Amino acid sequence: MQSRVTTPRTLLAARRQAFGPGMAEPPPPILRSWERCAALGLDFGQRPRVEPLGSAEMRAAFDRSEALRQTCRPEIEALHAEAQATGSLVILTDADGLILDTLGSDAFAGRAAQVALRPGVPWSESLTGTNAIGTALVERRPAEVRGAEHYFEPHRILSCAAMPILGADGTVLGVLDLTGPAAIHQGHALGLVGLAVAAIEHRLLDTVPTGCEVLRLHRDAGLLGTPREGVLVFEGRRLVGANRHGLALLGLSWGDLGTEQAGGHGGDTAPGPLSLRDATGAPLYGRLQGVPARRRSTVETARQNPAALIPEGPILDPATEKLLARAVRLIDAGIPVVVEGETGTGKEVFARAAHAACARAQKPFVAVNCAALPETLIEAELFGYEPGAFTGAARHGAKGLLRQAEGGLLFLDEIGDMPLSLQSRLLRALQEREVLPVGGTRPIPVDFALICATHRDLSRMVEEGAFRADLFYRIAPYRVRLAPLRERPDRLALVRGLWARSDGPARGVSLSPDCEAALAEAEWPGNLRQLAACLKALAALAEAGEVLGPADLPEGVACRPAPAPVPRREEAGRLDVLAQDAMRAALAAHGGNVSRAARSLGISRSTLYRRCLTERAGV
Ligand SMILES: Nc1ncnc2c1ncn2[C@@H]1O[C@H](COP(=O)(O)OP(=O)(O)OP(=O)(O)O)[C@@H](O)[C@H]1O
Structure with missing residues (x-):
C-alpha cells in the first residue's frame, strides 16, 4: 500500500488544507499516535480496512468478556442517560479494542455505524488509526480524540473520550469510551468516563483473594x-494489587507490584501507627481490612461463611445479646426485624x-445495600429479569437477589434509601411471597427471612411521606436500636x-492502659467500624513486641478530653500536681499533640512544655 503519510507534519498540512489553516497543532499524544500510524504505513485518506468479526467469533469474544460486561453494567447504565442527552454513545471494548457494547443515542448510533463504530469491530490503533479507544490502549492512559485529530479522514465526524480499565494487577481489561458527534463540544466526556472507570476499578477490588489484606487510603478521611x-x-508484606489512586498516593507505579512494601508506605516518614503520608509528605487517613476484604457497596452472599464479617463472632454486651435472642425468635417465627443505628x-x-x-x-445470607445500587438497576437487581428485558441485559436473564436468598435470610441495608417507586413492589413481594422478574409474566414463589437496617428515622420518614407507611408496618413490627459507641x-471492654x-x-504488641483509656474515650464518628479498623492498623504498623502509648495514636483520632485522674491522697490539694495531671491527661487525650492539648487547656505551648514535657524527659 502506498502511504500518503511520511510524518505527522504531512498529515497536519493535509488537514490544514482540508479544514483551513486555523487548525491548531494537536496535543503530543495525538502527534505520537499519528507517528505510530505513519510508521505502520496507514493511509489516512482511505477508509480503514477493518473487518467485523463473524458471528461465531463474536460470540466467543462476548463469552470471554462476560465478567467485564457484568462488572461495568452499573456505570454503563449510568452513563447511558448522559449519552442520550448529548446524542452520543457509551462504548465498552475488550482489551484489544474490540467493541462489545454500544448504548446511547439511536440517531448517532446510525451515523457511527457508517464508520464501523459498532459492536464486533476492532478499534485498535494499528487497524483503525488514531482514535480514543486504540490510542488509550497504546498509551495506557485516558485519551481524547476530536474530529480531525482522528487519523483516518472518515472518522473526523467523531469526538471520542476513552479510558482503559485496569485490573488490580495493572493489566488492561478493556476500555470505556464516550463518543459523540464532533460538531458538539463534549466538554465533560473524559471526566465522566474517568469517574465511571474509577468506580469500576474500585469495585474490582471489592473481592480480594483469600489471605490478602487491603489498605484503603485517602488524604481526606471523608x-x-x-x-x-x-x-x-x-499478601503479607508483598504488594500484590492496587488501584491507580493507591499507587499515586504513595508515589508507586505498577512496576512496584510484587515488591515488599509494608513499613515503607510513604517512604521513611515519621514512624508510628497510622503515620501514613502520601508521596508529597501530606498525612493520609487509612483503614485496613481483614481477610477477605468485604464487599460493602453491593451484594454479598455468605453461603459458606455466614459469620464472614467477624470470624470469631461479634462482641456483644448482655443487653445486645438479649436483643439478638429476641430477634432470632421472631425470625424463626417468620416476622421481619428492623435494625436501626448510626453507621458502623x-x-x-x-x-x-x-x-x-x-x-x-x-x-444463604444475602446482603443488599439499597443505597449503593443505582436507581435504574435496583429493580432488576432485586427482582431479576428475563432474557432481553432491556438493552444491556445478560443474555440468560438474572435471578435477582430476592431469589438468591431462597430459604435463607435477606438483609436489606439502608432500606430508608429505597426509592418510593420500588417500595410498593417490595411490599407486594413480601405480602404475596412471590416475585415478578422485570420483563416476566409469571410470578415465582420465594421464601426468605427479612432483616432491614437503616441509619435513618423510618417513622419520621413515614410522617414526612418519604417512606410508605404500609411497607413500614410490614417490615418493622420489631425494631432494634444499636447504640453509638459514645453511648456505650x-x-x-470493646477496645x-x-x-x-x-x-x-x-x-507481642500491646496497648498501655493509658492508650486503652484514650481509645475508649476518643470520638469515633464511624463507631465500631472505625475503632476496629484503627486497632487493626495500629497492630499492623507497630513493631513486634512494642507497647503502644497514647502518643502512638493517629492524629486523626479526635479525642474527648479524658477526665483528669484523681490525685493521690497525699498530694490532694496541691494545686500544681492537679495542674500537671490535667496537662498529662490533655496530652494523652490529644495523642501527644502539644498544640492541641495546650489549646484545650487554654494555656500556651511553652507552658505545657515547661510544666509537663520537660519533666517527662527528666529535665
Ligand atoms: N459486635 C461487634 N463485634 C465486633 N466487631 C464489630 C461489632 N459490630 C461492628 N463491628 C465492627 O464494625 C464493622 C462494621 O459493622 P457493620 O457493617 O455491621 O456496621 P453497620 O452498622 O451495618 O454499618 P453501615 O450502617 O455503615 O452499613 C465490622 O466490620 C466490625 O469490624
Missing part, C-alpha cells in the same frame, strides 16, 4: 470508602449473628475485645 480512595492489596454500629454484624443463630443458618458503657482480635497480641 473520602474513604468512595471510588476516589486509594486501595492497596497486600454493627447492624450488619447483628443481622449476620441472627442468621447464624436462626433455623435458616445453613441457607462498655467502651473499654480490649477488638484488640484481642487484631494481629497485635500474636506479634
Whole structure:
C-alpha cells in the first residue's frame, strides 16, 4: 500500500488544507499516535480496512468478556442517560479494542455505524488509526480524540473520550469510551468516563483473594470508602494489587507490584501507627481490612461463611445479646426485624449473628445495600429479569437477589434509601411471597427471612411521606436500636475485645492502659467500624513486641478530653500536681499533640512544655 503519510507534519498540512489553516497543532499524544500510524504505513485518506468479526467469533469474544460486561453494567447504565442527552454513545471494548457494547443515542448510533463504530469491530490503533479507544490502549492512559485529530479522514465526524480499565494487577481489561458527534463540544466526556472507570476499578477490588489484606487510603478521611480512595492489596508484606489512586498516593507505579512494601508506605516518614503520608509528605487517613476484604457497596452472599464479617463472632454486651435472642425468635417465627443505628454500629454484624443463630443458618445470607445500587438497576437487581428485558441485559436473564436468598435470610441495608417507586413492589413481594422478574409474566414463589437496617428515622420518614407507611408496618413490627459507641458503657471492654482480635497480641504488641483509656474515650464518628479498623492498623504498623502509648495514636483520632485522674491522697490539694495531671491527661487525650492539648487547656505551648514535657524527659 502506498502511504500518503511520511510524518505527522504531512498529515497536519493535509488537514490544514482540508479544514483551513486555523487548525491548531494537536496535543503530543495525538502527534505520537499519528507517528505510530505513519510508521505502520496507514493511509489516512482511505477508509480503514477493518473487518467485523463473524458471528461465531463474536460470540466467543462476548463469552470471554462476560465478567467485564457484568462488572461495568452499573456505570454503563449510568452513563447511558448522559449519552442520550448529548446524542452520543457509551462504548465498552475488550482489551484489544474490540467493541462489545454500544448504548446511547439511536440517531448517532446510525451515523457511527457508517464508520464501523459498532459492536464486533476492532478499534485498535494499528487497524483503525488514531482514535480514543486504540490510542488509550497504546498509551495506557485516558485519551481524547476530536474530529480531525482522528487519523483516518472518515472518522473526523467523531469526538471520542476513552479510558482503559485496569485490573488490580495493572493489566488492561478493556476500555470505556464516550463518543459523540464532533460538531458538539463534549466538554465533560473524559471526566465522566474517568469517574465511571474509577468506580469500576474500585469495585474490582471489592473481592480480594483469600489471605490478602487491603489498605484503603485517602488524604481526606471523608473520602474513604468512595471510588476516589486509594486501595492497596497486600499478601503479607508483598504488594500484590492496587488501584491507580493507591499507587499515586504513595508515589508507586505498577512496576512496584510484587515488591515488599509494608513499613515503607510513604517512604521513611515519621514512624508510628497510622503515620501514613502520601508521596508529597501530606498525612493520609487509612483503614485496613481483614481477610477477605468485604464487599460493602453491593451484594454479598455468605453461603459458606455466614459469620464472614467477624470470624470469631461479634462482641456483644448482655443487653445486645438479649436483643439478638429476641430477634432470632421472631425470625424463626417468620416476622421481619428492623435494625436501626448510626453507621458502623454493627447492624450488619447483628443481622449476620441472627442468621447464624436462626433455623435458616445453613441457607444463604444475602446482603443488599439499597443505597449503593443505582436507581435504574435496583429493580432488576432485586427482582431479576428475563432474557432481553432491556438493552444491556445478560443474555440468560438474572435471578435477582430476592431469589438468591431462597430459604435463607435477606438483609436489606439502608432500606430508608429505597426509592418510593420500588417500595410498593417490595411490599407486594413480601405480602404475596412471590416475585415478578422485570420483563416476566409469571410470578415465582420465594421464601426468605427479612432483616432491614437503616441509619435513618423510618417513622419520621413515614410522617414526612418519604417512606410508605404500609411497607413500614410490614417490615418493622420489631425494631432494634444499636447504640453509638459514645453511648456505650462498655467502651473499654470493646477496645480490649477488638484488640484481642487484631494481629497485635500474636506479634507481642500491646496497648498501655493509658492508650486503652484514650481509645475508649476518643470520638469515633464511624463507631465500631472505625475503632476496629484503627486497632487493626495500629497492630499492623507497630513493631513486634512494642507497647503502644497514647502518643502512638493517629492524629486523626479526635479525642474527648479524658477526665483528669484523681490525685493521690497525699498530694490532694496541691494545686500544681492537679495542674500537671490535667496537662498529662490533655496530652494523652490529644495523642501527644502539644498544640492541641495546650489549646484545650487554654494555656500556651511553652507552658505545657515547661510544666509537663520537660519533666517527662527528666529535665
Ligand atoms: N459486635 C461487634 N463485634 C465486633 N466487631 C464489630 C461489632 N459490630 C461492628 N463491628 C465492627 O464494625 C464493622 C462494621 O459493622 P457493620 O457493617 O455491621 O456496621 P453497620 O452498622 O451495618 O454499618 P453501615 O450502617 O455503615 O452499613 C465490622 O466490620 C466490625 O469490624
